[in-house]
Amino acid sequence: MNAADDKTIVQDYFNSTGFDRWRRIYGDGEVNKVQLDIREGHQQTVATTLSWLTYDGNVSKLSICDAGCGVGSLSIPLAQDGAKVYASDISEKMVAEAKERAAAALSNTDNLTFAVQDLEALSGRYHTVICLDVLIHYPQDKAAEMIAHLASLAESRLILSFAPKTLCLSLLKKIGSFFPGASKATRAYLHREADIVEILKTCGFTVQRQDMIRTRFYFSRLLEATRKSS
Template sequence: MKINTDDKTIVKNYFNAIGFDRWQNIYGNGKVNKVQEDIRFGHQQTIDTVLKWLKSDGDLSGLVICDAGCGVGSLSIPLVKEGAIVSASDISEKMVTEARKRANDILENTDTINFYVQDLETLKGNFHTTICLDVLIHYPSDNAAKMINHLASLTNSRIILSFAPKTFYLTVLKKIGEFFPGPSKTTRAYQHNKDMIIQTLKQNGFKIQRTGMTSTKFYYSQIIEAIKE
């Protein structure tokens, strides 16, 4: 499966350079500006929603989970705390290094978490649950659908995705430069049609179980959970 190489290269280079400095700070506890603080709050809301969904379905002990696009480990580390066995990957070597460092600092035992550098379309494995949060925004819809197809092929039970929904309001914000503010500080930001995401999941044998929406001033993320039929 081949995706737009240009987009992938841009994402990889961005998160190994200025993007890493920006986002590892947003996802941490350091001092940030008002916009970054809002994005930090919104992202944490998405993480909290996913953790709430997972825990509401029962004990996570021994559950094999893929965190595809793990960033600095904001979801992976709490999953391990809940007893899950986590395979955490990211296209950025710097992000993976930071995630591994945070896991070593926070977790008493890191035997049940494996961090590695990998892009979505080359991931391998067999997982009970696959989670991919705030990654699809970096890729156009055709490539996003291919990525979802691939993630579905690795998943036995459940997929959880989050993405920037395609709405008139967000399209306007994006056009005037407010969706991800700051010149030359982010990758291309792609919005996706919710129905397209749902249809792609259904074509892979999954049905929608839960949906959610995180909405702040500068952070918008549609969350979808689908389970295998």
């Protein structure tokens, strides 16, 4: 199955059974133990990203693209902090949910724009481009193309998360324990950190900060890379 088929599967999944499952995971309602574990892992990834962005004390001056925004877990707090945020997701249902959550959380959404759009169709220029928990849907060759495209949109910084390809996680994935659940319907691609770093280097970016978010069922390597000065 080619990457185009993968994208169609992801889009269909997150507009149907996957949407209901992940809306619960990304929310604060009751979920099962596995979903709760994944929720906590994702929240740690979002929290770490926010801490990196707020460390410099200039979030309100930044333009940010949240590529693959899901239900707005990152976009909404960034907008609350005053950043100008463009948030997109391939799933129409995810974007609709994100808009509802933003309307409930923000008194003014003028600095927050949501769009139904896949990563390849993104355009424009942003100080910072962020793409969390999306690379897992891309095989290596398409991941390289996608990262290069996102890098072309970033004036200064690119923040990515991905499921690292290690022996342990490869074995877990092989036996079906990686993102378990009856509603699992998309492929889970793991990526070697060295390969991601090399792609970033080719695009003119250098890794500045990194973290590993690990729970029982959630594994995510988080990288912040900045554009090399000419």
